[in-house]
Amino acid sequence: MQTLQTTSLRVSQDQLFILDQQALPQKKIWLPADNVDALVEHIHALRVRGAPLIGLSASLLLALLAERGAGREELALALARLRASRPTAVNLMNNLDRMKRALAQADFVPALIAEAERLVAEDKQLCERIADAGSALVTPGSRILTHCNTGGLATAGVGTALGVIARAHQQGNIANVWVDETRPLLQGGRLTAWELGELGIPYQLITDSMAASLMANGQVDAVWVGADRIAANGDVANKIGTYSLAVLATFHGIPFYVAAPHTTLDRHCPHGDAIPIEQRAASEVTGVAGSFGAVQWAPHDAQVYNPAFDVTPAALVSGWVLDTGVVSPQAVAEGIFAPGH
Ligand code: MRU
Numbered sequence: 333m334q335t336l337q338t339t340s341l342r343v344s345q346d347q348l349f350i351l352d353q354q355a356l357p358q359k360k361i362w363l364p365a366d367n368v369d370a371l372v373e374h375i376h377a378l379r380v381r382g383a384p385l386i387g388l389s390a391s392l393l394l395a396l397l398a399e400r401g402a403g404r405e406e407l408a409l410a411l412a413r414l415r416a417s418r419p420t421a422v423n424l425m426n427n428l429d430r431m432k433r434a435l436a437q438a439d440f441v442p443a444l445i446a447e448a449e450r451l452v453a454e455d456k457q458l459c460e461r462i463a464d465a466g467s468a469l470v471t472p473g474s475r476i477l478t479h480c481n482t483g484g485l486a487t488a489g490v491g492t493a494l495g496v497i498a499r500a501h502q503q504g505n506i507a508n509v510w511v512d513e514t515r516p517l518l519q520g521g522r523l524t525a526w527e528l529g530e531l532g533i534p535y536q537l538i539t540d541s542m543a544a545s546l547m548a549n550g551q552v553d554a555v556w557v558g559a560d561r562i563a564a565n566g567d568v569a570n571k572i573g574t575y576s577l578a579v580l581a582t583f584h585g586i587p588f589y590v591a592a593p594h595t596t597l598d599r600h601c602p603h604g605d606a607i608p609i610e611q612r613a614a615s616e617v618t619g620v621a622g623s624f625g626a627v628q629w630a631p632h633d634a635q636v637y638n639p640a641f642d643v644t645p646a647a648l649v650s651g652w653v654l655d656t657g658v659v660s661p662q663a664v665a666e667g668i669f670a671p672g673h
Contacts, residue, residue, distance in 0.1 A: 333392075333399055333445055336452060339484035340380070341389060346399060348392050352379045353485060353519075355623040357526035365393060368410045375417040378517060382486020383560045383596055384455050387427030388448075390414040394431050395448035398441045407435055407444070419608040420569055420641045421560040422598045427451055452488045458593035459489030461655035466496030466556070466591050469651065469658065470505045474553045477510040477543060480571035481523035482558035482591065492591040493556040494527060496653065501533045509535040510546060514571060516616040516638065540573050547584040555581045559592040564671065566646030566664035567604030572639055578648035587650040594654055599671045604643035612638045 336343040340351040342362065352361040354377060363379065365371040371393050374380045380389045393414070398407055415428045430451065434443035470476070476497055483494035490498055500506050509528055513521035521537055528535040538546070546552050555577050561569040568574070568590050581588040601607055614636035615621070619628030630636075652659040652669075659668055667673065 333395060334449060336392075336449070338452065338456075338488040340385060340486075341392065341452075341488065343392060343396070346396060348389070348396055350374055350380045350389060351485070353381050353523060354379050356485075357522055358623040365389065367397075368393070368413050372413060372417045381519070382481065383421035383423040383558065384487040384492075384593060385485070386418060386421055387423035387595065388452055388455060388488055390417070390424060391427045391431050391448040391451050395445045398444040404435060404440060407440070411435065418610060420610050421596075422601075423593075423595045426595045455487055455593065455595075456489035458595070458655040459487050459491055459495045462492050462591050462593065462653055463490055463495040463499035465655075465657050466493075466589065466653040467499035467503055467505070469554075469587075469589065469653070470496065470500035470503075471553065472505045473507045474500065474505055475508045475510065475551055476500075476506065477512065477546070477552045477555045477577070478524065479512040479520060479555075479557050479574055479577055480514045481519040481527070483524060483527040485523050485527060486558070491527075492558040492593065493589075494524065496556055496589075496591050498531055498533065501531070506533060509533060510543070510552060511535050511537045512540050512543060512573065512577070513537060514573060515540055516620070518620070518622075519571065522622070540576075543577055544580050547580055547586055552581075552584075552586055554587045554589060556589050556591060559590050559596045560641055561601065561607050562590070562592060562597050562652065562669065563601040563603050563607060564599050564667075564669045565603045566649060566652065566661070566669060567607070568644045568646070568649060568652075569604065569607045569609065569641045570644065572642050575642040575644045578644040582648050588648060589651050589653055590644075590649055591653040594656060597654075597669055599669060599673070604645065607643060609642070610640040612640050614638060
């Protein structure tokens with residue numbers, strides 16, 4: 333395979349490496365993801381995370397396994413295991429559907445390699461187009477609030493919502509970015525803060541519970557988030573806490589935009605209630621762990637509810653900013669995300 337490098341994926345000497353997103357920003361560690369067990373474990377642990385990146389990493393590994401001589405049956409099994417590694421982000425399923433079609437070809441080894449490389453190249457372009465479309469909506473002097481991490485770490489390119497923010501910053505239109513820390517796994521506090529710092533974009537880190545008072549005080553001009561799955565009626569699954577922001581934004585009359593590539597669309601999922609929501613370990617809520625160490629503050633027998641994502645109803649979304657352009661609530665209501673469009 334070609335040598336390939338994104339912010340958080342690397343293919344070199346026919347090996348796949350991932351940038352450990354649990355170790356960031358304290359440590360920059362590249363880990364091998366050489367077989368299905370290793371990659372599935374990295375995905376479970378969120379060392380590889382973000383809807384587009386999960387799908388790309390799984391596709392690249394399949395291509396590398398094919399190149400190393402794995403047979404069609406072995407690859408089909410690997411594909412099925414990777415597909416089941418996380419349930420909510422549909423990019424994984426959409427990417428692997430394309431890899432499955434490549435696997436069905438007579439000459440499946442070059443077909444899988446070409447398809448995986450194409451998916452990475454395409455994702456970069458999708459991010460650029462989202463940034464083009466989205467930045468046109470950012471008004472001069474904007475103070476934008478964002479949640480989770482949607483940047484170069486989570487994609488092969490400049491990111492989705494964070495790509496929009498970065499492009500708007502280049503255009504001189506960003507006054508400040510409010511970064512939700514994003515409990516429980518702190519993708520905002522660890523990853524978005526780090527990416528914005530690297531890009532030289534002014535930001536202030538807040539705990540998730542501070543968004544309401546900032547909005548009430550008139551300090552937020554727009555909310556921009558990514559998505560893990562967009563249903564046919566426009567409902568959006570994204571990192572837990574997104575729904576609260578959408579409710580708050582609507583209450584305060586603040587635009588709430590969702591930025592995502594078309595690979596995040598699930599036209600066959602009729603509405604948000606049909607989106608599978610990943611439930612995660614209690615330890616993520618009873619304390620915190622990372623390269624900085626681990627602490628538990630809750631009682632050892634505390635009962636915990638820990639869904640990784642929530643669903644924002646379409647009615648709360650001001651616009652879906654895709655690589656194909658900005659989709660309005662009216663277009664969504666008329667069925668633009670439905671099958672056949
Ligand atoms: O659990 P994570 O960190 O994979 O969740 C990520 C998100 O919710 C992102 O907002 C989404 O995947 C979009 S990334 C471009």
